[in-house]
Amino acid sequence: MFDRIKARACGLGGLAVGALATLPAWAGYERIPGEVDTARGWEELWHEVMVDITIIGIIFAAVTFWFLFRYRRRSPEEEGRQPRLSPMAAIGWAIIPAFAFMADDFFLAAKGWSLWNDYRTVPEDRLEIQLESAMWTWDYTYPNGVRTFNELRVPAGKPILLRMTSRDTIHSHWIPDFRVKEDSMPGRTTYLWFQPKEVGEHVVTCAEYCGHLHSRMTGKLIVMAPEEFDQWYNEAATRIQTASSEQKGGA
Amino acid sequence: MSSDTTAAHGHAEEVSVWPLVISAGILFALPFAFALQFVYHNGLMAALSLGLGVPMIVLGIVGWTREAIGTAGPAEGLTPPAMGWFILAEALIFLSFFATYWVLRLSSPAWPPEGTPEMPILLPAIMTVVLVSSSFTIHWAEERAEKGDRNGFLKWLLISMGLGVAFLAMSATEWSHLIHEGFVPGSNVYSTSFFSITGFHGAHVVVGLGIFVAMLIPALRGTLSDGLIRSGSMYWHFVDIIWLFVVSQVYYW
Amino acid sequence: MATLREWIFTTDHKKVGILYLIGSIAAFGVAGIMALLMRAELSAPGPTLTDNPTDYNVWLYFHGAAMILGFQIPALTGFLANFLVPLQIGAKDVAFPRLNALSVWLFYAGIILALMTFIIPDPPDVMWTGYPPYSEISVGNTAFYSFTVLLLGFASILGGVNFLTTITFMRAPGLGWNKLNIFTWSTFAAFILQLIFVPVLGTAVTMIMFDKYLGTHFFTPDQGGDVLIYQNLFWFYSHPAVYVILLPFIGIVFDIVATFARNRVFNYKMVVYGGMGGIVLLAGEVWIHHLYVTGMPDWLRVGQMVTTLLISVPVGLLFIGLVGTLYKGSIELKTPMLYAVSVIFLMLIGGLTGIPLAMTALDIHVSDSYFIVGHFHYVMAVSGTFAIFGGVYYLYPKMTGRMYNETIGKISFWISFVGVNIIFFPMMMAGLAGMPRRYWDYSQFEGLEGYHQIMSVGAALIGIGFFLALINWIQALFTGEKAPDNPWGSRSLEWTTTSPPGHGNWPEIPKIAPEWHPYGYGEDAPDPVGGGSLSPAAARERER
Numbered sequence A: 001m002f003d004r005i006k007a008r009a010c011g012l013g014g015l016a017v018g019a020l021a022t023l024p025a026w027a028g029y030e031r032i033p034g035e036v037d038t039a040r041g042w043e044e045l046w047h048e049v050m051v052d053i054t055i056i057g058i059i060f061a062a063v064t065f066w067f068l069f070r071y072r073r074r075s076p077e078e079e080g081r082q083p084r085l086s087p088m089a090a091i092g093w094a095i096i097p098a099f100a101f102m103a104d105d106f107f108l109a110a111k112g113w114s115l116w117n118d119y120r121t122v123p124e125d126r127l128e129i130q131l132e133s134a135m136w137t138w139d140y141t142y143p144n145g146v147r148t149f150n151e152l153r154v155p156a157g158k159p160i161l162l163r164m165t166s167r168d169t170i171h172s173h174w175i176p177d178f179r180v181k182e183d184s185m186p187g188r189t190t191y192l193w194f195q196p197k198e199v200g201e202h203v204v205t206c207a208e209y210c211g212h213l214h215s216r217m218t219g220k221l222i223v224m225a226p227e228e229f230d231q232w233y234n235e236a237a238t239r240i241q242t243a244s245s246e247q248k249g250g251a
Numbered sequence B: 001m002s003s004d005t006t007a008a009h010g011h012a013e014e015v016s017v018w019p020l021v022i023s024a025g026i027l028f029a030l031p032f033a034f035a036l037q038f039v040y041h042n043g044l045m046a047a048l049s050l051g052l053g054v055p056m057i058v059l060g061i062v063g064w065t066r067e068a069i070g071t072a073g074p075a076e077g078l079t080p081p082a083m084g085w086f087i088l089a090e091a092l093i094f095l096s097f098f099a100t101y102w103v104l105r106l107s108s109p110a111w112p113p114e115g116t117p118e119m120p121i122l123l124p125a126i127m128t129v130v131l132v133s134s135s136f137t138i139h140w141a142e143e144r145a146e147k148g149d150r151n152g153f154l155k156w157l158l159i160s161m162g163l164g165v166a167f168l169a170m171s172a173t174e175w176s177h178l179i180h181e182g183f184v185p186g187s188n189v190y191s192t193s194f195f196s197i198t199g200f201h202g203a204h205v206v207v208g209l210g211i212f213v214a215m216l217i218p219a220l221r222g223t224l225s226d227g228l229i230r231s232g233s234m235y236w237h238f239v240d241i242i243w244l245f246v247v248s249q250v251y252y253w
Numbered sequence C: 001m002a003t004l005r006e007w008i009f010t011t012d013h014k015k016v017g018i019l020y021l022i023g024s025i026a027a028f029g030v031a032g033i034m035a036l037l038m039r040a041e042l043s044a045p046g047p048t049l050t051d052n053p054t055d056y057n058v059w060l061y062f063h064g065a066a067m068i069l070g071f072q073i074p075a076l077t078g079f080l081a082n083f084l085v086p087l088q089i090g091a092k093d094v095a096f097p098r099l100n101a102l103s104v105w106l107f108y109a110g111i112i113l114a115l116m117t118f119i120i121p122d123p124p125d126v127m128w129t130g131y132p133p134y135s136e137i138s139v140g141n142t143a144f145y146s147f148t149v150l151l152l153g154f155a156s157i158l159g160g161v162n163f164l165t166t167i168t169f170m171r172a173p174g175l176g177w178n179k180l181n182i183f184t185w186s187t188f189a190a191f192i193l194q195l196i197f198v199p200v201l202g203t204a205v206t207m208i209m210f211d212k213y214l215g216t217h218f219f220t221p222d223q224g225g226d227v228l229i230y231q232n233l234f235w236f237y238s239h240p241a242v243y244v245i246l247l248p249f250i251g252i253v254f255d256i257v258a259t260f261a262r263n264r265v266f267n268y269k270m271v272v273y274g275g276m277g278g279i280v281l282l283a284g285e286v287w288i289h290h291l292y293v294t295g296m297p298d299w300l301r302v303g304q305m306v307t308t309l310l311i312s313v314p315v316g317l318l319f320i321g322l323v324g325t326l327y328k329g330s331i332e333l334k335t336p337m338l339y340a341v342s343v344i345f346l347m348l349i350g351g352l353t354g355i356p357l358a359m360t361a362l363d364i365h366v367s368d369s370y371f372i373v374g375h376f377h378y379v380m381a382v383s384g385t386f387a388i389f390g391g392v393y394y395l396y397p398k399m400t401g402r403m404y405n406e407t408i409g410k411i412s413f414w415i416s417f418v419g420v421n422i423i424f425f426p427m428m429m430a431g432l433a434g435m436p437r438r439y440w441d442y443s444q445f446e447g448l449e450g451y452h453q454i455m456s457v458g459a460a461l462i463g464i465g466f467f468l469a470l471i472n473w474i475q476a477l478f479t480g481e482k483a484p485d486n487p488w489g490s491r492s493l494e495w496t497t498t499s500p501p502g503h504g505n506w507p508e509i510p511k512i513a514p515e516w517h518p519y520g521y522g523e524d525a526p527d528p529v530g531g532g533s534l535s536p537a538a539a540r541e542r543e544r
Ligand code: HEA
Pocket: A056, A060, A100, A101, A102, A104, A105, C129, C242, C243, C245, C246, C289, C290, C292, C308, C309, C311, C312, C313, C315, C316, C317, C319, C347, C348, C350, C351, C352, C354, C355, C357, C358, C359, C363, C366, C367, C368, C372, C375, C376, C379, C380, C384
């Protein structure tokens, strides 16, 4: 009897360890180099995780419901009859679930890690924009010196990299539609990137409490057709040049 | 500390006013006084609040100690382990300060940062010798107490207290010297860490001396309370060990 | 009845516990009223109750700080621990009763300081997290924030010293470590966490105060300071703090479930050593999951993703123990049991939504959104509060010697249960849809109004539910039936004394027989107090 339990516990334990060892293989997240889209990756992974945790939740909840129903008290003097676990069974009931949970954790961790790598590796052909946040505006500076406030104009189809810092308190640049956010703070530079595919307008909002107008620190992300963007970009650049030369002339 | 093992069921309630007095005192002496002074810039009210709070704390501690003398119950022997737990908590305060200091220092482009004067080398060495020897003297005091030798205990306790006071005096001289040279807590990140770490350590020396006083009073009256003596000396050894970190990290590194 | 003097100057652990209960329920009431104000403000886009965002920020600051530091931690590690632990280990009192009284009064000092938020000029508006640089440049009184934390923290440390010593050295003769109630174990574990981590929080808020008022430069980048040090120190405490809440509330839920299922705890050693021990070991290695979007080094972010996910292992073991305790039990759904069982479901929702948050890449989107607010209300505000309420109902007969009203208890439970789901589930959806937290106004977003209105309705329901519970307790104090010593038929030690227990708890310290176990249902064992037997028939005989 005891031997049977032991054998069974060892068998299940072995199974769990085996499953664990093969994890890296089935956690493979198919990535096509050069064409990363973090927003899509986010959606897919989120969906998977939701399925995963829903299953776990339903299992636990269903068992609880069943026990509540099955073992309701029938007479006021009744006491529970939980069988005693043999030492092997007790250990098995600790080790096997622990390994099962761990297997799921490592599975999720591996998936999460791949997506995380996408979030942190920025494609080379990017447009790099400086962001300085301040109470309560977003100041963007483009490579050619053009500056905008609370309005981020970008061309569709190009990876956009924001290098961020802050003048005063901590802010967090969140573009809900693109599933990205990262804090900006004084004394450190942080970055985030995203790749808009289609022309359109999106909300940019501040997600880190930064003072009494925190809730009014919203801006706009305007994705333009590449040609339109180029036109705007060059015009804006000339405007600064004339403005600065006028200033020089005036001085 | 206060419960009487033989107390019968439904025995008269155990009461003590002192805990309430002390915490009210703390409320006035720390948050209220600090906020009045530094937030609302009302020095007079701050002084009043401090003047109300500090006597309450002192009164509370005195009252508590007197109540405790002679009523040493079964928990008397439990003070050393309790002190052990307390020391764990204290150690983490220092660990947080040190961790902060390490991060600031290791991420700083140049060290020492601008505005740091020449730091003394000899004085901290002397302070170390003084504090380490006080650890030995308090250990001897403890040994005497275990043997029931009250006079020997008093002698070594007083010597330890003298060493502690000497340490504080040296620390104070050093601070005033540095402040004189314009090196104040706000000078740079080094001064920030320097003053807060040495300051916190100094405050612990003061508390240690306070515990020594609490050991001294009953001893003068003729009773030696073992638990208190053992935990007091544990605390002192702890303060001493922390100093070794302070010296090696903050002065000589 | 004890006189007022005996209450205020008391050093008796049961009275101290009840003082903790009164203070923390007061904090809960006021912080709950702040929540209702917030919900009213958010019930429509644009300014509704107030057009000054600072008002909202102050309410939110008070709500968060008071709920966590003033309500849950004191209710769990103050009230429940004080009232139950000495009774469960068969001690006459804690090791240092006067120190215990000092803890409770320091706790009151902290509550008073927090409540002064509403009368001082420039109240703190730094949120319960108090991040610099904002907390250092705010015109609000950050010093009161720091001192509130320090006073409550100091009370916790003294409590920790006291309880760890008590549990280690003052167990009744024969009461081995493996015969402790799960709740006592959870208190032990929670206080270890408090002792290790509270000092770190204390240091962090002290540094804020030094920076702001004494001119130091810990967190001022232009002078070489670093703003992220604070966040690291803060979460190094505040993550373990969530387990300081989780452990005792799961502990009391275990005790309630075992009592109302009259059943042995499933795999006791796995629960204690695997579950609680595992949590204590892992608690300190996961704090970076609150800093996923702050630009911490990548290796730290993915490293702590793995440790955070692994927390599901010990918590999962606790769940198996909890659900397993129902197996072949004899379950009766009285009010305390309703609360306790609902914690299993609510904590599943809350805990499992922690899993996507733990995954760095997924958290990038939802961090600092209402999804987080939904997650932690489920896991803490709902599960924690329900466990505390269940605990109060459970101990009510023992504390007061009277029975509460079962019908009102059940009605108020169902109202609150429906209410919390109406408010906190839509919260998560609003977060996914892009609602950032700590917003006083959301008129710039489209499509969020519906969620917010539902939430506000739910908030009103919870208000009613909790208010009914409070009424029930107060009313039963005067009109409740007289309670027997052991109304639930429990085997554990706290029910062997009178209701309410006299001073010193038992005439003599109980003697624990080797066969006795606090969860030894279905077996016969000698009674630790009166001699005789512990079988239900014998117990009923004695009751007569
Ligand atoms: C009691 C309080 C409590 C508890 C217990 C928890 C438990 C957990 N929390 Fe939560 N959390 C908070 C209170 C709490 N939290 C608060 C207050 C905040 C916000 C603070 C602020 O910013 O103001 C927060 C925020 C927070 C964040 C930060 C989000 C952000 O700001 O960006 C994260 C990220 O990882 C997180 C994760 C988790 C995880 C993984 C657990 C785990 O412990 C959960 C484990 C439980 C389960 C997983 C369910 C049961 C297990 C099983 C059924 C076994 C099988 C399961 C698997 C194999 C997956 N929490």
